[in-house]
Amino acid sequence: FWKPSNIIKDIIKTVRAVVGRDRVVLAFSGGIDSCVTALLLKYAIGNNFVCVFVNNGLLCYDEIEKLSSFKKKYQYLNIVCLSEEKRFLSALVGVVDPEEKRKVVGRVFIEIFETYINSDKVKNIKWLVQGTVCSDVIESGISAVYNNSTPNVIKSHHNVGGLPDYLNIKLLEPIKTLFKDEVRKIGLRLGLPQDVVYKHPFPGPGMAVRILGEVKEEYCNILRQADQIFIEELRNRNLYTKINQAFAVFLPISSVGVQGDNRKYKWVIALRAVETIDFMTAKWVNLPYDFLDKVSNRIVNEIQDVSRVVYDISSKPPATIEWE
Ligand code: XMP
Numbered sequence: 436f437w438k439p440s441n442i443i444k445d446i447i448k449t450v451r452a453v454v455g456r457d458r459v460v461l462a463f464s465g466g467i468d469s470c471v472t473a474l475l476l477k478y479a480i481g482n483n484f485v486c487v488f489v490n491n492g493l494l495c496y497d498e499i500e501k502l503s504s505f506k507k508k509y510q511y512l513n514i515v516c517l518s519e520e521k522r523f524l525s526a527l528v529g530v531v532d533p534e535e536k537r538k539v540v541g542r543v544f545i546e547i548f549e550t551y552i553n554s555d556k557v558k559n560i561k562w563l564v565q566g567t568v569c570s571d572v573i574e575s576g577i578s579a580v581y582n583n584s585t586p587n588v589i590k591s592h593h594n595v596g597g598l599p600d601y602l603n604i605k606l607l608e609p610i611k612t613l614f615k616d617e618v619r620k621i622g623l624r625l626g627l628p629q630d631v632v633y634k635h636p637f638p639g640p641g642m643a644v645r646i647l648g649e650v651k652e653e654y655c656n657i658l659r660q661a662d663q664i665f666i667e668e669l670r671n672r673n674l675y676t677k678i679n680q681a682f683a684v685f686l687p688i689s690s691v692g693v694q695g696d697n698r699k700y701k702w703v704i705a706l707r708a709v710e711t712i713d714f715m716t717a718k719w720v721n722l723p724y725d726f727l728d729k730v731s732n733r734i735v736n737e738i739q740d741v742s743r744v745v746y747d748i749s750s751k752p753p754a755t756i757e758w759e
Contacts, residue, residue, distance in 0.1 A: 468566030492520030493641030692742030
């Protein structure tokens with residue numbers, strides 16, 4: 436039957452057999468999926484891999500600080516951080532369609548990995564490893580960013596199922612048969628800290644799919660602040676770990692409000708919180724009104740450019756968890 440220790444042993448054995456002595460790059464995001472994948476790689480192939488974290492400018496508030504402390508604690512995982520914020524933001528100029536945004540972010544990621552793999556910093560990389568999980572595969576309809584012809588694509592997650600041929604590198608997804616709750620059990624078994632294990636998932640395209648329509652640096656900054664307030668208050672109320680995913684969404688519509696004696700005509704922030712086991716279905720969370728009141732007050736008072744906050748009460752299906 437399903438036991439973390441058996442699954443760990445099986446994955447290590449498979450990775451070792453597949454990769455052999457080849458050198459490997461792991462696309463590392465700092466989330467539970469890539470942390471578990473990194474530790475499994477370590478057990479399977481020792482030091483023969485490097486973890487590459489790309490700062491795409493679409494990350495949450497304190498993501499880089501969290502990464503630095505993780506890096507210090509897990510020095511043996513050999514984590515490298517590439518700062519590529521400008522590159523992603525310029526590639527996203529004028530892109531409004533959600534799937535198109537995913538493709539642009541996925542494409543830029545691949546370009547960055549290609550440059551890194553061919554640089555003098557690393558030699559002879561044969562594999563790109565990703566912490567893809569089962570729901571990513573299902574929702575992508577086993578489509579790749581480079582393959583437009585697959586049916587049932589709900590959202591095409593990064594490079595799931597394939598890499599462009601010109602890259603001359605193989606893709607390995609060691610935990611793609613597991614669901615998030617299973618990955619968490621494995622993470623605990625591998626000794627990962629609770630804050631990593633129970634961190635809410637964050638999509639590969641990051642805030643690009645939490646800003647409706649075109650992504651702008653100004654919107655990213657507003658959303659980052661709103662999200663930080665929401666998450667901070669959830670933690671203060673001990674609600675964060677009781678919820679499976681919570682985040683703020685930026686709505687690029689102006690709404691009238693008042694500030695002092697003046698009229699304020701600014702943006703709208705939506706709050707989303709869901710309960711789910713496998714992320715394939717989800718129920719919106721009935722957060723206490725006084726809690727929502729506090730978060731909303733903080734957001735409109737602390738963020739100049741926001742005049743209104745709304746709460747999303749849609750479950751999945753028919754709504755998806757992310758707004759895009
Ligand atoms: P949806 O919005 O499809 O989300 O109900 C289900 C889970 O998947 C995450 N998600 C993504 N993760 N790349 C990712 O790596 C993506 O493009 C993507 N889209 C959604 C979402 O955050 C939720 O946990």
